[in-house]
Amino acid sequence: MGMTITEKILAKHSGRKSVRPGEIIEAKLDFVLANDITAPLAIERFRQAGSKKVFNRDRIALVLDHFVPARDIKSAEQAKLIREFARKLKITYFFEAGCGIEHALLPEEGLVSPGELIIGADSHTCTYGALGAFATGVGSTDLAAGMITGKLWFKVPATIRVNFTGKPGKWVFGKDLILALIGKIGVDGARYMALEFSGEAIRHISIFGRFTICNMAIEAGAKNGIIPPDRITGSYLRNRNKRPALFLQSDPDAQYCQTITMDVSKMEPQVALPSLPENVRPVSQVKGIYLDQVVIGSCTNGWLEDLSIAARILAGKKVHPRVRLLVLPATRKIYLQALKAGILEKLSHSGATICPATCGPCLGGHLGVLAEGERALATTNRNFIGRMGSPKSEVYLSGTAVAAASAVLGRIGSPEEI
């Protein structure tokens, strides 16, 4: 019997010929990651376990991206603790504040290769599935175990195959596909499972849109999201990946627990209403909701492609006087590319505030937190109660085109209206 790409990666890393859903395996890790929120606790556990060294200093990334540049004394101390740990243990991939957001940074730096098994102490680690890797989020204690031993136990997930058919319309991107799927299956529709994305529509989605899709697999409860690598993957990786790539495909007779087919050809841009990413409506049904803030950025939609979509819509226009528009390029390299291309200039002229390459207000701790009663539309991935600030504020989620158009309109609206 055949295997899915997820099963193949897990089998290979546990030294088996094959694995089946439900089996518990111990697997070798190719790369492990933590950030300034999760690393301090992982380092504490590392020390409690009596460890003095890591399994491989070239296979660990520590990224300062959440509460940086330091928000307050406590976050400055957390960053300092990580910096000192990285120096002492000679961690090769320590990324100082300003380098960028972990999930954009690692692929950009070539630290993710197809066929690899990667864990990160951040739930959006599943982003790397866009390159055909098995990548999943874990907590700090599991991360500490990974840093010490280079191994971790996993339960092999069953796979849901998502077949996106048709060619997406002009204003439909990766974000709209994944929001529509979460709207259909719910925030626990893929709980404990792998989501494998395929179909004609995927061939029309750029590598950046694919990162967006896999990034939000966790919002359906999935263990990992994955896109079998193809020519688009190969061209992104060219002269980039630092470790060998293994281009795996699911077997034709692989077993799926479910197959979901969604035709995207007539799909409108999608919006998720508060306070769950499953409360999804087509943009035409939510037009007219007034906004206080629009956020374009995050590990979901902070790619150069997003910034250029935003600039295309905002060029020569002004952000609505009632709205604050925050733009956060996902990495410093993206920041510089956008700067050279004149994208940041256009956005700034329109009234956007360009923020550093960090997570920013996405998780409600820094740079653009919402007051009670305020409402934001964001290209981020979560709209839980209090996610961006006050428990009495509201977050709507959308792709970049809708967010940019809505910043001009002062209310939720479609790019067709601009």
Add this chain to the structure above:
Amino acid sequence: MMVRGRAHKFGDDLDTDVIIPARYLVTTDPKALAEHCMEGVDPEFPGKVKPGDIVVAGKNFGSGSSREHAVIALQGAGIGLVIAGSFARIFYRNAFNSGLPLLECAEAASESRAGDYLQVELESGKIFNRRLGREFQAEPIPGFMLQLIKEGGLVEHLKRYSGAKK
């Protein structure tokens, strides 16, 4: 292992941003985190919990962020067990790694009310609700997860690994 305590009831899809908002994730101190546990949905929660009390919730408890601080905040508040219809997977691993037991039982979760006195045997998964005078059967905890709880979490296991390496 027995857990006895009062139930604190919550709904479906309770995410880790609600259990502990990100703005407080600048410490790993259980008491400091506990002060803000469930702040967005029940600001009185930390003051109401007595040591050993039990959180009872609907489906997909602990969804969202991987922050292990959510487990520490619940433990810091005094919670000794969570019973829910189902759990999000990262939270599930984190809880057992840190020694907080979880039981899946949709029926006990929906029938129990806030304030009910519950008596739970972890090995068998039997949940007794005193008000209802009724026993519920939870999904048994997998053997090696139960072992983690008995050993006090994953760090104890790692200590042996580090020791063996010397």
